[in-house]
Structure formats: structure tokens, C-alpha cells
Amino acid sequence: MACSPTELTRLLNSTAAADYICHHLSTNSALTTDTTTAINAVYLLFSSYLVFSMQLGFAMLCAGSVRAKNTMNILLTNVLDAAAAAFFFFLFGFAFAFGSPSNPFIGSRFFALSSFPTASYDYDYFLFQYCFAAAAAGITSGSIAERTQFGSYLAYSTLLSGFVYPVVVHWFWSNDGWGSPFGPTLLFGSGVIDFAGSGVVHLVGAVAGFWGAFIEGPRIGRFDHNGKGVGVKGHSASLVVLGTFLLWFGWYGFNPGSFLIIAKAYGESGSTYGQWSAVGRTAVTTTLAGATAALTTLFLKRLLVGHWNVTDVCNGLLGGFAAITGGCAVVDPWAACICGVIAATVLITCNTLAEKFKYDDPLEAFQLHGGCGTWGMIFTGLFARKEYLQEVYQDRPAASYGVLMGGGWRLLGAHVVQIVVIWGWVSVTMGSLFYVLHKMKMLRITHEEEMEGMDVTSHGGFAYNLEDDHNSKTKTWDAYNNMGLENPPPQLQA
Template sequence: MSFCSDVFRANFSSAVGANGPAATDLLCTELQSLADGVDTGFLLFSAYLVFSMQIGFAMLCAGFVRAKNALNILLTNVLDAAAGAVSYYLFGFAFAYGTGKNANGFIGVSNFAMHEFTDYRTWIFQWSFAIACAGITSGSIAERTKFQAYLIYSSFLTGFVYPVVSHWVWSADGWACAYKADGNYLFDVGVIDLAGSGVVHMVGGLAGFWAATIEGPRLGRFDKGGKSLEIRGHSGTLVVLGTFLLWFGWYGFNPGSQLSIIGANSVVVGRIAVCTTLSGAASAVTTLFARRYTDGHWTVQDSCNGLLAGFAAITAGAHVLEPWAAVLCGFCTAWVFLGLCKLMPRFRYDDPLEAFQLHGGCGAFGLLFVGLLAKKEFILEAYSGKDDSTPTPYGLFYGGGGKLFAAQIIDILVIAGWVSATMGPLFFLLHKAGWLRVSPDVEIAGMDVSKHGGSAYHDHEREAGVRLYAPAEFRNRQNAQEEVDGKKGTGGSIQATLQGNEQV
């Protein structure tokens, strides 16, 4: 923003006297430099908070898997950040935000490998979002996926699939952007998705859906009749730790996406933080009591996932919703999440972290919720390019018509189609090439001892080492292979084997 309007320049210059114009220019330059410095600090600090969410993802994933696979899932989180940095540097950022004479609404076309690009604060902020998207997907296919598959899909997701979607919604050239440079908005408003309920969460969740569907469930996840059988994670402590780290990081994820904290933006940033908190809290409490009613237990893991579901949903509209609407969003999101968790196992869908239900389903719901309750005054406040001189569609329930809601629906459908058309074939090819899923022997023994040279817990490794390779563990190899290939097998015997070695 500019601190020096024409009125300010005229008044200040006349007050100073003969040297007024020069003094005014100097003062305005210094004020603008100070404002840019404050915004740079705000954006970089937000980027560091978003990056710290990788710690949260790592702890959450480790807690939700069995101890015998803890090292594997931790290493995949490291890989998401490292491989994602290289692919986003070479291609991803250019596809997302590259501009130039050939700019178009579908994909960026310049600044590959940061050529002729020096806005480093923007790059580091956007990279932290790209790797968050990849981290979502890794949870869906935990405990049974080959490491080379992680490397391939993570690079492809952060280098191409995710950047194209972020170009649509967050680039000034994107066809769905709510702050397009030419002012030609989709349905006169564009898609409102502040920090990525669709761009980040839907993309990561849908990619995980296709991976888990093509790869198939873990051994012992369903019995021979298709009944869902619980495979417990090994550490509720790590789940809670990861959840709080993600909660902390979300205060960079959502408020930082306003990109500035100067002037009127400070009010918007504060509202974003409040709405983020309330939606997550309402969803967590609702999930906790709903599970208590249905299962008879106060479940830590479900409450943590309910909290994150509320965050994933509010991420789209925290800047344009009233605080009371954020509470309502969290309450409704909890039921969306619980409904999907109840539905998906009926299709033999196995997602150890419930990533598709949490991020894919709740992210889509968050986009729809914005179309219902986005407040006009908040839209004008958050998007400085919009004003009362032109029609601005807003929430359907506020009387704003259906244009914003329609734009949000189109965004959901196009994202679903894009991710399905890109990530689905990729995972199918990896499956056909034999590069996607580990063998039954490796899956039963555990990824850590089989592929990573030992256990995450050394005392546990010494105590369980004999059991890891006992003949009884492999008595049902043929049955395990049949289960991987999609045949029914006996199921129950595999489950008995895995339960006998449950925490390994």
C-alpha cells in the first residue's frame, strides 16, 4: 500500500515550505520502505510457521502408524520437504506464478529455476504450502508403499499438479482468481479460497484417495467378509504433539495468506486468526462428544483429527466470515468428517490418517461454506481491488445471490477432475510397474527393519527382533499375497498374525 496520497503530499509540502516537495518525497520513500520491511517480516515469519507444520505432520503420522513403520513415515516427511524444494524451485513456482507476455489463465510460463525472479520472500512462503500439500498425501498410503513411489509422486505433485491449481486461484492471471489483474472475475467475484481448502487440502486429499484406492488396504485391515478391523497406531502421545504443532503452524498458514499486515490488513489478519481458532475448536468438541455417544469412549485421536478437519474447512474463508459463522463451520465440518469416516470403509478404503476424509472432504465443504456465509463488507475489506462501484457477489444466506456459491462449486469440480486426471494415472502406472506397494513379507515384518536398517525404538527392536522373523509370522504368505491382489483370502488369520505383533 502507499502511505502518500496526493492530499498528504500537498498538505505536507505546503507546511514544510520551500523544501516541501523534496522532503515529502524522502518521507514517503522511508515510510514505504518501513511498510515493506514490516510486511516482509510478517510473510517470512508466516512461512516459518507453515514450514514448522512439517514437524507436526511428521509427529502425527508417526503416532497413527504402528511402531514397526515409524522410521519409514518420518523419512517420507523429510522427503516431501527436500524433494519438494527441488521440484518447486525448478518447475513448480514457475507453473504457479510465472508471468510474462505469454501469461494465461491455466498455467504459469516463466521464472523457471527462479530465472529473473528476486522476490525471495514470496518463493519461500509458497514453497511451504506446496510441501504441506504433499505431506497430506503421504498419510493416506502409509505402512505399505515403496520409497521410490514417494519420491516420484512427491516431486510430481509439488512440481506440477499443485502449482497448476494454485495458479488458477492465487495468481493474478488465473482464471478463478478473486483478484485478477484484468478484473474479469469468474461470476463477477472469482473463487474465494484464502489459504487453500481447495488448493492445498483438496489436492493433497484427493491425491491420497487415488493412491490408497489403487494400492489397496493394508493387510489385515478387513476380514474375509469385508468387515473393517481396527489397526491401532502406536502412540497417542505423538498424535497429540503433532496436532498442537499443526495448530501452532496454522497461525502462519491462514493469517499469513493475507500477505500483508499493514493498515486495514491488520484487522483482517486478526479476524482470520480468531475464525481459525473457533472453527477448529468447535469441530474438535463436536467430534469428541459424537464419538463418545457412538463408541462410548473419549477418543484422543478422533478429537485431534476433528480439530484438524475444522482448520481445513475454515482455511478457505477465515477472512470473510463472522466469528459465529466460524463456530458453525466447525460444528458442521465435524459431521462431514464423521460421516465420511463411517462411509469410506464400506468400500474397503484404507487411509491410516483419514487424510482424504479430513482434507479432501472437509476442504471441499469449506469452499461451499464460503459461498453460503461470506459477508460482503469483509470481501471488500479483504480484496482491495473490489469496491461498491461494481457488483460483488457474496454469501447466499446473506442475500448475495448464487454467483459466489456457483464459483465455489466449479472450483471443487475442476480441482477434482484435474487431480483425478493427473495423479490417478500416475499411481496406476506405478502400480502396474510394481513400484507402488511393498511385498507382503516386508509389510508384515515392518518397513523399518526391512528397508531402513532398524527400528525407531532400539529397545523395542531388541525385544521384538525374534518375533519379527518368527516362522509363524509368514505362515500365511500366500494368503497375504491374495489379499494384496484383491482376492478375499482367509483374512482372519492375517489379522490374528498382525494383532499378535500389533505394536511391532
Template sequence: MTTLGCSASDVTTLQGFLGSTANAAGLSQFLCSKFDGVSSQMDATTFAVNNTYLLFSAYLVFAMQLGFAMLCAGSVRAKNTMNIMLTNVLDAACGGISYYIFGFAFAFGTSSHTNGFIGHYNWGLVDIPNTNFDYSFFLFQWAFAIAAAGITSGSIAERTQFVAYLIYSSVLTGFVYPIVSHWLWSTDGWLSASKSLGPGSLLFGTGAIDFAGSGVVHMVGGIAGFWGALIEGPRIGRFDKTGNGMVFRGHSATLVVLGTFLLWFGWYGFNPGSFVKILVPYAGFRGNWTGVGRTAVTTTLSGCSAAITTLFAKRLLDNHWSVLDVCNGLLGGFAAITAGCSVVSPWASIICGFVSAWVLIGLNRLAARLHYDDPLEAAQLHGGCGAWGLIFVGLFAQKNYILQIYGGADDRPHGLFMGGGGKLLAAQILEILCITGWVTLTMAPLFWLLKRFHLLRISPEDEISGMDVTRHGGSAYHHHDGSDHSTHLHSMNGLKRPDEGPTGNYAGV
């Protein structure tokens, strides 16, 4: 904030009333001491407001874990509900430990020898808080890291061993994701749009703009999920012997809609919260608070546009109105706008959502043709729509918004369709290629090794019976899938299964 100051010259106009210059100097000294006190309090207040804003945003992003859990639970069959919800809990827990010990240091650790590829300081939050970071910043970034891990868990749902979740989640949040976030979000990162070395050090004079993580979060989680699902293979019965796809519907549209709205709510911390500070004045722009509001609006419009486009597109293509497809389309619009939410106009965000809906529909059809099985469409939604979001920035980013967020000279490259040339688009495409290559290089071998040592996929018997019963000691519900004929017949005849306790529920529930 602007500092306050005064001197004797500031009160010379009152000299006629004060009687002498000495009196004016004395009054000036008195007033300045008061102003210094007020200025100090304003600095403290500014810090408190900014940290409160960041903490509140972190809480919203963390609440998205509940949204992921509900979305995943509703998208799988009832017999695997407890399993998928437990994996979401463990994503957050394992991610918390690994990001604390290693992840934050790899992502944002700064020292005199920090390089553009990886950070290597602040292990276990040593020397934090400091002039660069406070604890609130760590919490905010941890919430982002576990969001990436949650995306991956949806791709490999209903057929994955529990130990595999623990291993991949720790590696993704503690190493793979932090490296990418260092490239883009650290002031030392080689792809960063706000490098501390100045505009001349930026890639193509602009760096890659990924404001809240279409690439850093969504592509990382989506591509990791793609390799996990591809190496693991489809669920038993998902495709018949002739290659025709069999519909495996999730057991609860209610949970899917609930999860979607929780994620929507959390996105208002995800995108606007990425400003980190709200009390940062910009002459002519009304401060960060205007950028925060604009970001919330563009986020909203992109999701709405994607949802409506999906609704009518699926009606045209499949002759039905599907709430499940609309929910996924909505989330695809959010994933796409996340990169450019702060640097595009509201009208452009509607285009972003419209295109993202068709990207998701097209990738889903391609996945079915290639016999690729992703229960939550996570790789297509987050990976595909996230990549489109990065390209969208290179086309529609506005110069005045880029200067507000990232600074730089008036000739800084911006969106191709906005008259800013192709340099920003080139940087965005390079980000897509680098993220794809990095995640493939790290996560594909990890999933292959898990499969090689029989740690990836559960047994066919467990997969057919459902992991809630075979691995987690019971069912999430007091009733069971219609496919569980033995339970249904026993209940019809008032009998109990051998593995049921005295109340009729599975023993151990």
C-alpha cells in the same frame, strides 16, 4: 502507504512571519526535501515489515511439516515409524527442488503471454526479485506446496515403496498443485477472485474465493491421497475375509497430540499469513492488521468448534472419549475454515467447524463400509472437509470483508445466506469440480502406472515385518511392537536375534 508532499501554498499561512513569498517558497523547498527523505524511508520500512511478516509466516507454515511428521508417526504402527518420518523429510526436499525448477513458474510465472490455465515464466526463479515477487514469496508458496504432498503421504502410509513417494511428491509439488494454485491465486488465473483484468473478467462476477487453500492445498492433497490409497488397496489384515474391519491403532497418542498442536500453531502462519502484506491501509477497516487478527480468530474458533463437536459426537456414537478422534476433528475444522477465514465473521466460523466434524465422521463411516483404508483419514479430513469449506464460503462470506480483501464494486456477489445471491456459491462448486477432475486426471494414472510397473506397493513380507527393519536398517525405538513375539521372547531370555549387533539393537542402527 500514503506519500508525503508539500508546496509553497502549504506554508503561506506563515508568510507573515517569513516576510515574503520567496522566503515561504524557500522554506517549502527545504521542508519538502526532508519529507521526501522520510517518505522514501517509510516505503523501505513498509517493504521490510511486509517481507518480515511474510517470512515469519513461511517459517510457521514450514514448521507444520514437523507437525505432519509427528502426527503421521503417532498414527502408524511402531514398525513403520522411521519410514513415515523419512517420507515427510523427502516430501519437503523433493518438493523444494521441483517447486524451484518448475512449480513456481507454473503457479505464478507472469509474462505478456501468460494465460488463465498455467504460468510459464520465472523458471528456476529467473528475474526474481521483481516488482511482483520477492524471494520471501517463493518460500511461502513452497511451504504450501509441500503441505499438499505431506497430506497425500498419510493416505498411503505403511505399504508404499519408497521410490513411489519420491515420484508422486515431485509430480504433485512440481506440476499438479501449481496448476491449481495458478487458477485460484495468480492474478491471471481463470478462477481467481482478484484477476488483474478487473472485476468484469471475474467468473460469475466474483471468481472462486479460496483465501488460504481449502481447495488448493487440502483438496489437492486429499484427492491425490484418495486415489493412491484406492489403487494401492488396504493394508494386509485391515479387513478380514468376511469384510469386517480390523482396528489398526497408531502406536503413540502422545505423538498425535504433539503433531496436532504443532499444526495448530503453524496454521497461524497458514491462514493469517496468506494476506502476504500486513501494512496495507484500508480506510474504515483499520488496515490489513485487522483482517489478519480476524482471520486468526475465525481459524481458532472453527478448530475449537470441530473438536468439541467431535468429542461429544463420538461419545454418542461409539460410547467413548477419543483423543485421536478429537485431534482429527480439530484439524478438519482448520482445513474447512482455510478457504473463508478472511471473509466470514467469527460466529460463522463456529458453524463451519460444527459441520466439518460431522462431514469427517460421515466420510469415515462411509470409508469403512467401502473397505477404503487411509491410516490418517487424510482423504476424508482434507478432501472432504476442504470441499465443505469451499461451500461454506459460498453461503456465509460477507460483502464488506470480500471488498476489503479483493476489492470490487459494492454489488459484488457474496454469501447466499448473507443476501449475496448464488453466484459465489456457483463459483465455489465449480472450483470443487475442477480440482477433483484435475487431480483425478493427473494423479490417478500416475498411481496406476506405479502399480503397473511394480513400483507402488511393498512385498507382503516387508509389510508384515515392518519397513523400519526391512527397508531402513533398524527400529525407531529400542523396544518393539507387542506383535513382534520373537523379539519379545529373546529379550525375556536375555538372548539376541541373529540380526542384532553386540548391543542388542539391530545392526546398522
């Protein structure tokens, strides 16, 4: 509200009093604006820290899911995923993703954060988006674990975080993108609603990992001579559970943090209902989708295999999170429960198909992030609620919403297109990279290295210090890998 000294002077009969009042009102208004900006910046920075903590979750989950002889290797790749993503997202990725104004396909400004910050973007926003890029790269590393040359990790991580992932971000999250819900020309008159990235993050990382694992082939001993699957279990369920809880914790930054700001009222100022309410609802839908997916996985696997398996439940939980990520802000809590139940079913089905077709993914990353991420985009097209879309996407010119909520087919149609183009784009780029590396014999390690373990062949030692005064390192390590058996069966040796 503007303060006019001229108008106040007429009421107060004092120019000095009018000037004094207007000066203080202007000062307080500026302070309020600064405070709101600072609150929103702190909220986004804190969300960034939560998302970054998922890197530790990925590292622990990956370490627990591989055999002990490859622990150091997978931990190092997780560290380098975060480091490489930071450098190359800084140089190129952010510009390709958010370098507006630009064309609908790729950004063209802010390389190496030049001309930064701007009225639209500040450093907190860059940090938040970098953490997402690192998460996408971390998904891929699990698919190709235990058999990939270390140099190939650096190559794929660089290309994914610096180019492939940012281009997809531009398509669906930049205002200039052809699939954005804010663009002047909306896809199917709707645009894509992928709030925190079931497609943009999870499906991109999963498809990249799929081509790496498919071109490399399964690990030695994963399938017998008759093609029957042989269980190759990770060495630490404790690390798997620790990683799962860390990822759960980080998801509260991943999904609610994607609002970017929190100090925003819906309606008149002074209302008790605002963006903070939507943030809370998003945290609830995220929790319920993961929880129901975990419980569904628990009982379905009990029926299928006859026992309760903590690793399967952890993966089911994460599958529920991956599925709800796209629509977490625009669906009701009851719909999130449906999302989790079906996500668990999708994950189990994808694992069954992977076994049938002899596809080996040590982390079930493609099945989890790809299968459940795809379901998440379809789910949003079915259950997105009109009122929530109008609140969360206030500048969106379209009125389309979920099919089952009475909103027609346009939103769902846009999401089907998103799924198809992500598959096509990542397959052409990352699939080509993995194929070239394979042809140049730079992708997979040798048979001998795989049998020995990558820690000792590529990284100069073991992740665990098992040497004592009476036994050689090799003897102790062999005993540890073979569970202390003097004459382990052949499949255990493999």
C-alpha cells in the same frame, strides 16, 4: 503528499528554506515507505516459518498414527516431501503457479527463479508459497502410509509439488487464472474465494492421496475375511497430540499469513482499523472452527462408540481447520462455529463410508482434508460477508458474496466448479501416475515386507532402540510390536 519548493518559496520568501523542508519531507516519506515494506516482509517471512513448522506437525501426526514398525519410513517420507517440494517448486512449480503474464491455465515465467525478484514478487513470497506446496504433498503421504514402496513416494511428491499443485494454484490464486477473483473475465461473474486453500491445498492433496490408497488397496489385516473393519491403531497417541498442536500453531501462519501484508489501513491513514484487524479476526475464526469441530467430534464419537477418544478429537480439530481455511478471512466468528460443527459431522460420515467401502487411509487424510476441504468451499459460498470481501479483496471487480448473507448464487456456483475441476485434474494426473506405478509393480511393497515392517526391510533398522544385553533385536522388536504378549492373537500379529 508532494512537496513543491516553488509553492513553499512564495509562502516563506526563502528558496533555501523551501528546499530544506522539501528535502526532509521527501527523505521521511521514503523512510516510511521502506519501513512499511520491511514490516510486511517480516510478517510474511514469520508466517512462512509458522507454515513450515507444520511439516514437523505432519511428521509427528503421521508417526503416531502408524505402527511402530513403520515409524522410520513415515518420518523419512515427511522429510523428503519438504526437500523435494523445495527443489521442484524452485525449478518449475513457482513458474507454473505465478509466472505472469501468461495464459489462464498455466504460468510461463520465473523458472528456477530467473528474472527474480520483481516489482510484484520477492523471495519472501516464494518461500511462503513453497511452504504451501510442501503442505499439500504432506497430506498425500499419510493416505498411502505403511504399504508404499519408497521410490513411489519420490515420484508422487515430485509430480505433485512441481506440476499438479502449481497448476491449480495458477487457476485460482494467480491474477491470470481463469478462476481467480481478480481476472478480467470472472467465473460466473464472481471468481473463486479460496483465501488460504481449502480447495487449492487440502482438496488437491486429499484427492491425490485417495487415488494412491484406492489403487493400492487396504493394509493387510485392516479388514477381515467378511469385510468387517479391524482397528489398526497407531502406536503413539502422544505423538498424535504433539503433531496436532504443532499443526494448530502452524495454522496461525497458514490462514492469517495468507494476507501477505499487514501494514495496510482500511480507509484513511491513521485509522485504528486496518488489515491488522482482519488478520486478528482470521486467527479467531480459525481457532473457533477447530475448537467447535473438536468438541463436536468428542461428543458425537462418545455417543457412537461409547468412550472418549483423543485421536478422533485431534482429527476432528484438524478437520475444522481444513474447512475454515477457504473462508477464514471473509466470515464472522459465529459462522466459523457453524463451520466447525458441520466439519466434524462431515468427517465422521466420511469415515463411516470409508469403512463401508473398505477404503483404508491410516491418517484419515482423504476424509479429513477432502471431505472437510470440500465443505469449506461450500461454506464460504454460503457465509462470505460482503463487507469483509470488499476489505480483503479490494481489487475484486465482482459484488457477489455468500448465499445466506444475501449475495446470490454466483459465488457458490464458482466454488462448485472449483471442486469439480480439482477432482478431475488431480484424478487424471496423480491417478494416472499411481495406476502406472501399480501396473509396473512399483507402488506397493510385498506381503512379506508389509508383515515385517518397512523400517527393517527398507531402511536398515528401527526407529526405536529396543535392544538390550539379554535379548536379540528381533525378539525384542516382536515383543514390542505385540504389546509384550508371548502368544498374541492373529489380528495383532497382522
